[in-house]
Amino acid sequence: METMEIDSPTPSSGEETKAIVVILMGLPGSGKSTFCDHVMRSSSRPWARICQNMLLQVFDEMSQRVSSDLVGFITLLRLFDLSLTLLHHDTINNGKSGTKLQCLSSATSALKEGKSVLIDRCNINKEQRVDFLKLGGTKVEKHAVVLDFPAKLCISRSVKRTGHEGNLQGGKAAAVVNQMVPKKELPKLTEGFARITFCQDEKDVKESINVYGLLGPLDSLPSGCFGNKNSDTKTQLGIMKFLKKVEPSSNAGSEPTISQKLIPNEISPGKDSGLQGTKKASDLTGVAHKKLEEAAAASDNIPTLAFPSISTSDFQFNLEKASDIIVEKVEEFVGKIGKAKLVLVDLSHKSKILSLVKTKAEQKNIDSHKFSTFVGDITRLRSQKGLHCNVIANAANWRLKPGGSELDIATKEKADCLSPGNALVVPLPSSSPLFTREGVTHVIHVLGPNMNPQRPDCLKDDYVHGSELLRKAYTSLFEGFSSIVKSGTEVHSTNDDHKLKREAAYEFDMNKKYKGCEKDPQPGLSDFRDVRKIPDEKVSLETTKTWGSWAQALYNIAMHPENHTNVVLETLDDVVVMNDAYPKAKRHILVLARANGLDSIADVHREHISLLKSMHDVGFKWAQKFLNEDKSLSFFRLGYHSAPSMRQLHLHVISQDFDSGHLKNKKHWNSFNTPFFIDSVDVIKELDEVGKVTLKNDKFLSMELRCHRCKSVHPNVPRLKAHISSCQASFPAALLQNGRLVSSEDNTNFCE
Numbered sequence: 219m220e221t222m223e224i225d226s227p228t229p230s231s232g233e234e235t236k237a238i239v240v241i242l243m244g245l246p247g248s249g250k251s252t253f254c255d256h257v258m259r260s261s262s263r264p265w266a267r268i269c270q271n272m273l274l275q276v277f278d279e280m281s282q283r284v285s286s287d288l289v290g291f292i293t294l295l296r297l298f299d300l301s302l303t304l305l306h307h308d309t310i311n312n313g314k315s316g317t318k319l320q321c322l323s324s325a326t327s328a329l330k331e332g333k334s335v336l337i338d339r340c341n342i343n344k345e346q347r348v349d350f351l352k353l354g355g356t357k358v359e360k361h362a363v364v365l366d367f368p369a370k371l372c373i374s375r376s377v378k379r380t381g382h383e384g385n386l387q388g389g390k391a392a393a394v395v396n397q398m399v400p401k402k403e404l405p406k407l408t409e410g411f412a413r414i415t416f417c418q419d420e421k422d423v424k425e426s427i428n429v430y431g432l433l434g435p436l437d438s439l440p441s442g443c444f445g446n447k448n449s450d451t452k453t454q455l456g457i458m459k460f461l462k463k464v465e466p467s468s469n470a471g472s473e474p475t476i477s478q479k480l481i482p483n484e485i486s487p488g489k490d491s492g493l494q495g496t497k498k499a500s501d502l503t504g505v506a507h508k509k510l511e512e513a514a515a516a517s518d519n520i521p522t523l524a525f526p527s528i529s530t531s532d533f534q535f536n537l538e539k540a541s542d543i544i545v546e547k548v549e550e551f552v553g554k555i556g557k558a559k560l561v562l563v564d565l566s567h568k569s570k571i572l573s574l575v576k577t578k579a580e581q582k583n584i585d586s587h588k589f590s591t592f593v594g595d596i597t598r599l600r601s602q603k604g605l606h607c608n609v610i611a612n613a614a615n616w617r618l619k620p621g622g623s624e625l626d627i628a629t630k631e632k633a634d635c636l637s638p639g640n641a642l643v644v645p646l647p648s649s650s651p652l653f654t655r656e657g658v659t660h661v662i663h664v665l666g667p668n669m670n671p672q673r674p675d676c677l678k679d680d681y682v683h684g685s686e687l688l689r690k691a692y693t694s695l696f697e698g699f700s701s702i703v704k705s706g707t708e709v710h711s712t713n714d715d716h717k718l719k720r721e722a723a724y725e726f727d728m729n730k731k732y733k734g735c736e737k738d739p740q741p742g743l744s745d746f747r748d749v750r751k752i753p754d755e756k757v758s759l760e761t762t763k764t765w766g767s768w769a770q771a772l773y774n775i776a777m778h779p780e781n782h783t784n785v786v787l788e789t790l791d792d793v794v795v796m797n798d799a800y801p802k803a804k805r806h807i808l809v810l811a812r813a814n815g816l817d818s819i820a821d822v823h824r825e826h827i828s829l830l831k832s833m834h835d836v837g838f839k840w841a842q843k844f845l846n847e848d849k850s851l852s853f854f855r856l857g858y859h860s861a862p863s864m865r866q867l868h869l870h871v872i873s874q875d876f877d878s879g880h881l882k883n884k885k886h887w888n889s890f891n892t893p894f895f896i897d898s899v900d901v902i903k904e905l906d907e908v909g910k911v912t913l914k915n916d917k918f919l920s921m922e923l924r925c926h927r928c929k930s931v932h933p934n935v936p937r938l939k940a941h942i943s944s945c946q947a948s949f950p951a952a953l954l955q956n957g958r959l960v961s962s963e964d965n966t967n968f969c970e
């Protein structure tokens with residue numbers, strides 16, 4: 219018989235132990251036996267550890283697969299020459315070899331004795347686990363603890379250990395680990411597990427040991443998945459993990475063309491898959507084929523938000539309550555987003571949340587053209603399913619961890635963290651895989667309430683507060699999408715001959731100091747881009763727009779500077795001066811107007827001239843101050859962006875060295891060095907003569923990169939910055955006129 223270790227305490231008379239079968243999963247050297255030892259030493263629950271020789275497990279499985287191939291079988295024996303010795307090694311009991319059947323028999327006996335069981339085998343795939351999941355029937359809970367460590371680490375541990383009960387050590391261990399790695403298949407709840415814990419580092423392991431070690435004879439644990447899964451499992455990928463995956467090489471296969479994709483006839487909330495009645499376009503001919511292509515192209519141009527169910531997975535929010543809130547909020551917002559669509563996405567056709575929402579949406583008679591459910595990977599809806607969603611939501615945790623991907627970097631520039639009930643809108647750079655492959659222009663991070671006691675800030679079944687936060691989270695999410703739709707973001711489609719393109723206005727970067735954890739009591743956003751489409755090069759533009767809560771940051775500072783003393787440089791009756799949080803030059807400040815109703819330069823008229831002159835005077839004074847303090851600074855420029863992304867009229871005062879690590883892309887540069895940037899003196903002059911300001915087309919943001927002095931063209935920002943650091947050419951004549959440039963040699967204020 220196999221090795222069995224039993225902890226002695228048993229329940230008192232009259233009480234029945236709630237037995238659990240914990241199936242360990244991991245490569246040799248991942249620490250399964252150590253895990254069992256620690257749990258059994260610290261637990262008051264009676265445990266039995268079932269440990270089969272791990273090498274024999276691999277040998278038996280592989281030998282069955284090659285038994286019909288004599289050459290393959292001989293090769294197997296040569297590869298595992300140590301197997302012949304181990305067949306006679308005393309690894310289980312009385313010199314007999316361990317087998318899976320013996321493990322099952324011992325586990326069954328332990329359960330009958332009222333003990334819980336730790337299955338200490340590799341259990342690397344579904345086939346190896348299936349029989350253990352039948353132990354005890356439905357009366358016994360089945361848990362999985364996955365020690366998902368890198369193969370390299372497992373090999374390192376295995377080759378160093380001595381005295382291993384299965385003699386799997388030294389150089390022999392490496393071959394076994396390498397043979398197991400390709401077969402690894404992480405467990406899923408659908409296999410029959412009530413609870414799965416994923417451990418990817420020692421901290422995770424210690425936490426899991428503590429959970430099971432403190433488990434008393436009559437205690438139970440909440441169901442669900444806990445911890446982070448590696449992205450090689452067939453589960454819904456988090457957006458961050460999707461972006462960190464290595465892209466396949468170009469010769470490995472290109473993105474499917476429209477004729478290769480599955481084209482949906484209709485996406486209906488009455489059918490979970492969202493792709494009912496589909497046909498391969500390659501099977502269609504003539505008019506039918508053409509109509510389907512036209513329908514797919516038309517659907518591409520409709521703004522669509524794909525979102526997962528918030529808080530119902532790892533945060534374990536009650537599915538019934540969550541589905542009620544989803545339908546409630548969808549019903550509230552579908553009438554506010556024009557022709558745009560909302561799509562609830564999950565991976566499984568058996569998804570309970572999709573089924574519940576589908577039924578309740580039908581009962582509410584929600585328009586199926588405005589809201590639907592869909593089965594698929596939310597990060598690959600276009601490439602795998604033919605569904606184009608230009609905005610996708612990411613169910614985030616509070617810590618918005620930065621990383622190497624474009625989205626991570628863009629997210630980090632927006633916020634360091636997120637509080638429950640809030641959302642953060644992040645425009646995607648055109649280099650992002652989500653943008654280039656899937657046509658996604660924005661990602662909205664959203665954080666819901668946590669009902670999982672194994673996660674921080676658990677609400678402990680307080681569903682009154684939890685439901686309030688979940689409603690707030692969906693409100694923030696849908697407001698974010700609504701803001702993108704209303705701001706005029708264009709949805710671009712792709713085909714075989716054209717790449718995705720996106721035109722987006724310059725985005726103002728905010729300081730981490732006041733863009734971190736959202737503390738605004740209003741349910742809201744953290745940011746969105748103000749993209750304005752103007753048909754002519756010069757048009758008069760007056761806009762009415764909805765500003766998300768993040769875009770209110772400058773307004774809040776202007777109205778209540780006393781609450782923001784850490785960023786405010788000067789406070790006057792009509793203006794507030796502050797540093798630009800992400801300066802695009804050595805010196806870059808903002809002068810904010812302290813007036814309600816002036817969201818941007820588009821809102822000013824002749825009656826505001828005195829205010830704009832006051833803003834210019836204050837900016838000019840600060841420019842002179844900086845010039846006197848730092849002789850390396852030669853020139854400043856004062857002006858406004860034609861289409862700012864932040865609410866509240868603000869004047870930029872920026873030195874012309876553009877020496878800053880925050881100046882990173884073409885839009886950053888062109889927003890200050892093309893007609894998109896309107897000089898303060900020209901704004902005041904035009905207001906005096908015409909009564910309103912002529913704003914410039916945001917197409918200037920996508921122009922080529924030109925030096926602001928000599929006007930030479932450069933291929934990228936690093937090359938441009940290298941050039942301007944040494945360029946001594948004179949500024950263009952137009953900038954040298956009418957006080958557009960402020961220098962230390964010229965103290966004339968043209969607005970006085």
